[in-house]
Amino acid sequence: MKITVVGTGYVGLVSGTCLAEVGNDVLCLDVDPEKIRILEEGGIPIYEPGLQEMVRRNVAAGRLHFTTSIEKAVDHGTIQFIAVGTPPDEDGSADMKYVLAAARNIGRLMTDYKIVVDKSTVPVGTADLVRATVQEELQKRGAQVPFSVVSNPEFLKEGAAVEDFMRPDRIVVGAEDEQAILLMKALYAPFQRNHERLIVTDVKSAELTKYAANAMLATRISFMNELANLAEKLGADIEMVRQGIGSDPRIGYHFLYPGCGYGGSCFPKDVKALIKTAADKAGIDLKVLSAVEEANDLQKHVLTGKIKTYFGDLSGKHFGVWGLAFKPNTDDMRDAPSRTLIADLLAAGATVTAYDPVAIHEAKRIFGDKDGLRYGDSPAACLEGADALVIVTEWKEFRSPDFDVIKAKLRAPVIFDGRNLYDPKFVRAAGLTYLPIGR
Ligand SMILES: NC(=O)c1ccc[n+]([C@@H]2O[C@H](COP(=O)([O-])OP(=O)(O)OC[C@H]3O[C@@H](n4cnc5c(N)ncnc54)[C@H](O)[C@@H]3O)[C@@H](O)[C@H]2O)c1
Ligand SMILES: O=c1ccn([C@@H]2O[C@H](COP(=O)(O)OP(=O)(O)O[C@H]3O[C@H](CO)[C@@H](O)[C@H](O)[C@H]3O)[C@@H](O)[C@H]2O)c(=O)[nH]1
Known part of the structure; x- marks a missing residue:
């Protein structure tokens, strides 16, 4: 099938590449010429395991192309995926300007039947807006070209995006016309040979399903974070509680890890957007979700709180930070808890040396030349001259460190662990003070 993907971010590039991998002829469009230049030169503009090789393979096979030409992009695909960003507006609602710009381009230039598929995460009712936008552009030039609008939200996780797309738990297709449903079923057939995973719904239910999934997952995390804070005060161990409740199949073990708050480009913005949609479009105050958001905002400061309790005044103190x-x-560092922690520490007069296996370039872009913030080129380099170690992201390479080396290098020596990576007995036996979350 001939497919156009509008937007080559995490979702667009992964979707386009995986669709090419199963034999489709895919053209990816982006308005950012720098991203397209990197892709045309054989690189990828993001870090995502397995993606680089898959892009190269499909480009070499002639099934995957990139362009900045809107004309070429609209002309190419019968199926036009919209996978552009939907960032939060100032009031928390999802900003639809990129989605509607993409729809406008399709309406302005299409000359034959198109299925416009919205893959971006968008509020309920957006498909109607997309349809009206395409129709308006057709009317402006007096054209009568048939088209369908489909909602096909994406559920992939960053860091496992290729695997998630190739082996999805479910594929949600919100559509109301048979032609579009048949084409979407054919398109996704290679991804569900083992058993049917495609769920056809009405368009609005598909749009809401995406927010409902993220809101439910965010709720589990905030719930566990609050319980962790409680366990700590009561002298219980949240890791034991987690296992105790996770063993109930109605609860399950997934997504029950307490930590220093959820981040990323989706949970924070989607929880906000759903609260806003409910208030504006239905007059409903989503109390549970408002609490989920508030608890998460507080949790992002939980490490700072522990550090201040331990050290008191932080001016002149130096911290090694593992994970950005x-x-x-x-x-990706969008809404990352590391950003809150580093801002807190610097504001309190401390200095930081941070390490991350892949995100240092992104941290430099975000923080610029910030006084008091340096980067180490290894986990060990962060410990030089540090009073304490703070762990923010659970990269595999942090899981089995040499605690004797850590103890020898740190002045205090204390580890604040925002991801509960270690058995407290083991760390404490090495003579370190260990302050995880909820235990
Ligand atoms: N990141 C994820 O893990 C994930 C997972 C599922 C769903 N989503 C949703 O998918 C959407 C995209 O997310 P993302 O993380 O891929 O975003 P992103 O910011 O990484 O990428 C969006 C891309 O769209 C491009 N773009 C913007 N307007 C354009 C236009 N008119 N024409 C062509 N290109 C245009 C931008 O230049 C950018 O490269 C969002 O709605 C997001 O909520 C994201
Ligand atoms: O038990 C857990 C699981 C996750 N997290 C945190 O939650 C955030 C989000 O993690 P994750 O969901 O793995 O990453 P995303 O790539 O943001 O994926 C989410 O957001 C995407 C965009 O909408 C959806 O497509 C995915 O299904 C959904 O999992 C991260 O900060 C994690 O550290 C926890 O604190 N505890």
Whole structure:
């Protein structure tokens, strides 16, 4: 099939590449010429395991192309995926300007039947807006060209995006016309040979399903973070509680890890956007989700609180920080807890040396030349001259460190662990003070 993907970010590039991998002829469009230049030169503009090789393979096979030409992009695909950003507006609602710009371009230039598929995370009702936008552009030039609008939200996780797309738990297709449903079923057939994973819904239910999934996962995390803070005060161990409740299949073990707050480009913005949609479009105050958001904002300061309790005045103190990305296996730092921690420490007069296996370039872009912040080229380099070690992201390479070396290098010596990576008995036996979350 001929497919156009609008937007070559985490979702667009992964979707386009995986669709090419199963034999489709895919053209990816981006308005950012720098991203397209990197892709045309054989690189990828993001860090995502397995993606680089897959892009190269499909480009070499002639199935995957990149362009900045809107004309070429609209002309190419019968299926036009919209996978552009939907960042939060100032009031928390999802900003639709990129989605609607993409829809406008399609309406302005299309000359034959198109299925416009919205893959971006968008508020309920957006498909109607997309349809109206395309129709308006057709009317402006007096054209009558048939088209369908489909909602096909994406559930991939950064760091496991290729695997998630190639072996999805489910594929949600919100559509109301048979032609579009048949084409979407054919498109996704290679990704569900083992058993049917495609769920056809009405368009609005598909749009809401995406927010419901992220809101539910964010709720689990905030719930566990609050319980962790409680366990700590009561002298219980949240890791034991986690195992105790996770063993109930109605609860399950996934997404029950307490930590220093959820980050990333999705949970924070999608929780906000759902609260806003409910208030504006339905007059409903989503109390549970407002609490989820508030608890997460507080949790992002939980490490700073522990550090201040331990040291008192932080001016002149120096901290080694392990992990900058919002989670392992990505270089994405959007809404990362590391950003809150580093800002807190610097504001309190401390200095920081931070290490991350892949996100240092992104941290430099975000923080610029910030006084008091340096980067180490290894986990060990962060410990030089540091009073304490603070762990923010659970990269695999942090899981089995030499605690004797850490103890020898740190002045205090204390580890603040925002991801509960170690058995407290083991760390304490090495003569270190260990302050994890909720235990
Ligand atoms: N990142 C994720 O893990 C993830 C997972 C599922 C869903 N989503 C959702 O998918 C959407 C995209 O997220 P992302 O993380 O890939 O975003 P991103 O910011 O990484 O990428 C968006 C891309 O779209 C491009 N773009 C903007 N307007 C354009 C236009 N008119 N024409 C062509 N290109 C345009 C931008 O230049 C950018 O490269 C969002 O709605 C997000 O909520 C993201
Ligand atoms: O038990 C857990 C699991 C996750 N997190 C944190 O939650 C955040 C989000 O993690 P994760 O969901 O793995 O990453 P994302 O790539 O943001 O993926 C989420 O957001 C995407 C964008 O909407 C969806 O497609 C995915 O299904 C959804 O998992 C990160 O800061 C994690 O550290 C925890 O604190 N505890």
